[in-house]
Structure formats: structure tokens, C-alpha cells
Amino acid sequence: MRVLVALVVATLFVAALGYSNAIAEPVVRRAFVGMPDWSDATPPLRIALLSDLHVAGPDMPPQRLAAIVAQVNAQRPDMVLLAGDFVSDKRVATRRYSADEAVAPLGKLAARYGVTAVLGNHDHWRDADAFRRALPAVGVLVLDNQVARRGPLLVAGSDDDFTGHSDVPRLTAAVASARGPVIALSHSPDITPELPESVRLVFAGHTHCGQIRLPWIGAVATMSRHGERYACGLVRDGNRTVIVSAGLGTSLLPLRFGTPPDFWIVTIGPEARQAR
Structure with a gap:
């Protein structure tokens, strides 16, 4: 009996710790990335990356997301990128939110250059068109x-690769006819090796760092x-x-261990500055 009680107590402790980690204040991660075609006359640009919001009870109600939005705004980004998965239908969700409620x-x-998003696998599994309506509405x-x-x-x-909705050839053709520095936004980082070499910076989520x-x-x-x-963080992948x-x-599950929630503030500027 004592062994059973000890196991129950240990399980509850681990679950409580994992939940506490999941609802912790996000870590703000920072990086500078130099772009080879960035003009010295163009001021550096601050980009906020948010991914995998997974709005659902108990750990991410809209009220918590609203507080995170205030934290992001306090960083004064020039641009905000949203890498998909706006909702979650987790196994122990205490409440599911509609697309309109979630976003x-x-x-x-x-942000002076606006907010740009792509969809993730959970958005497609729920109702992609609902998010295509709800996001522009805000x-x-x-x-x-x-x-x-x-x-x-x-x-x-890129639309979500995990559910088979990405179209890298179409994206590559669009990039080929574009002029100026190009960055990529994808829910999953898996499309990275397929992108044209001119795309020197990729923003993604999906993995939750595990x-x-x-x-x-x-x-x-x-x-x-x-x-x-x-899988996680800042990855140097050749010239990318x-x-x-x-x-x-x-x-x-609303649990995290060893991978605190985070969002990124990435400053883009001339490549020569990164070399220093």
C-alpha cells in the first residue's frame, strides 16, 4: 500500500510540475541575423516570432494569450510572424475555443509592418477555412x-507541410520573381532543405522543441x-x-519538461554586422 501511495504522490507531483512549466511566463529569446542583400541604408528590423499558441483549456485560455500579446508588444517589434497551430484539441482539454475566440x-x-501568419496542422484538422476568415478579421x-x-x-x-498542404515549387516560383530580401515562414521547419538558396532565413515552430x-x-x-x-532554437544550416x-x-497533454514556452525577437540587418 505504501508503495502505491508513493507512486500516486510522485505521479501527481510530476504532473503538477509539468503543468506549472506549461503555464510559465514565456522566455523571450533573441538573435541577430545578417542578410547578404540588406542595404546599409536600411535600419535593422525587429521581428517577433510566435508559434503553436494552441488556445484551449486548461493551460492556454484566450486570457493568457492576451497577456502574452501584451508582452510581445512591450518588445516593440516592427513585424510579427505567427507560425500556425492556433488551437489544440488536446486529450485533456477542459474547453475548446472556436477560431474566432482563439485568435x-x-x-x-x-507592429508597423503588420502581422503575418501561416496555418498549422491543428488548424487544418479543425477547420482551415475558419482560420482563413477569422485571422484577417483581426x-x-x-x-x-x-x-x-x-x-x-x-x-x-508556406501552408502546412505536416498535413500535405505545402507547395514548395509554387513558393519557389514566387520567390524567383521577387526582388529584395526574402524570409520564409512555415509551421513546420521540414521544408527548409527544399527552399531556394535565396531564402537565407526561415521561421518555424511545430516541434515544441520536443x-x-x-x-x-x-x-x-x-x-x-x-x-x-x-528540432529547436537557432540552427545554422549552411548559409541559412x-x-x-x-x-x-x-x-x-498540457505538460512541459525541459522546453519552456517561448517567443523570439529576431533583429535583421546587414551581414557585415553579424560577422563582427
Whole structure:
């Protein structure tokens, strides 16, 4: 009996710790990335990357997302990128939110070059068209394998690769006819090796950095066909830089170990500055 009680207590403790980690204040991660075609006359640009919001009870109600939006605005980004998965139908969700309810707090994001988004696998599994309506209604531009100019940058936005909705040839053709620095936004980082060489910076999420990452074992799962290659954080991939966020919410279970929620503030400027 004592062994059973000890196991129950230990299980509850671990669950409470994992939940506490999941609802912790996001870590703000920072990086500078030099772009080879960035003019010295163009001021550096601050980009906020948010991914995997997974709005659902108990860990990410819209009220918590609204508080995170205020934290992002306090960083004064010039541009905000949203890398998909706006909702979650996790196994122990205490409440599911509609697309309109989930994205409503995003209407408060403030950036002079706007807010740009792509969809993720959970958005497709729920109702992709509902998000294609809800996001523009709060001022967010949704890219479906399209390129859009946002200030001095061109943003190439890929639809979700995990559910088979990406179209890299179409995106590549659009990039080929574009002029100026190009960055890519994708829910999953898995399309990175397929992108044209002119895309020197990729923003993504999806992996949650594993969500549960254990000592000596590593990530329980990355949900990436490239394994750990693009699993987490800032990755130097040849001449390309890939930024993969751990995300803000959770999927399947509202637990995190070794992978705190985060969002990124990435400053883009001349490549010569990065060399220094």
C-alpha cells in the first residue's frame, strides 16, 4: 500500500510540475541575423516570432494569450510572424475555443509592418477555412504558399507541410520573381532543405522543441522527419539560419519538461554586422 501511495504522490507531483512549466511566463529569446542583400541604408528590423499558441483549456485560455500579446508588444517589434497551430484539441482539454475566440487577442498585436501568419496542422484538422476568415478579421495576413511584401522584406509563407498542404515549387516560383530580401515562414521547419538558396532565413515552430525533453534521453518526439536537425532554437544550416520556436501552448497533454514556452525577437540587418 505504501508503495502505491508513493507512486500516486510522485505521479501527481510530476504532473503538477509539468503543468506549472506549461503555464510559465514565456522566455523571450533573441538573435541577430545578417542578410547578404540588406542595404546599409536600411535600419535593422525587429521581428517577433510566435508559434503553436494552441488556445484551449486548461493551460492556454484566450486570457493568457492576451497577456502574452501584451508582452510581445512591450518588445516593440516592427513585424510579427505567427507560425500556425492556433488551437489544440488536446486529450485533456477542459474547453475548446472556436477560431474566432482563439485568435481574437491577436487583434491587439502592434507592429508597423503588420502581422503575418501561416496555418498549422491543428488548424487544418479543425477547420482551415475558419482560420482563413477569422485571422484577417483581426488584421492578420494569412499566406497560403504565397509571397507578400512587408516593409523592406518579402515574406514567403508556406501552408502546412505536416498535413500535405505545402507547395514548395509554387513558393519557389514566387520567390524567383521577387526582388529584395526574402524570409520564409512555415509551421513546420521540414521544408527548409527544399527552399531556394535565396531564402537565407526561415521561421518555424511545430516541434515544441520536443515539449517533453528528458535528461540523457532528449526529446520524446519532435514530429519532424529530420529528427533533431531542426528540432529547436537557432540552427545554422549552411548559409541559412533557421529559427524554431518551442511554442507557447501545448498539444496532447498540457505538460512541459525541459522546453519552456517561448517567443523570439529576431533583429535583421546587414551581414557585415553579424560577422563582427
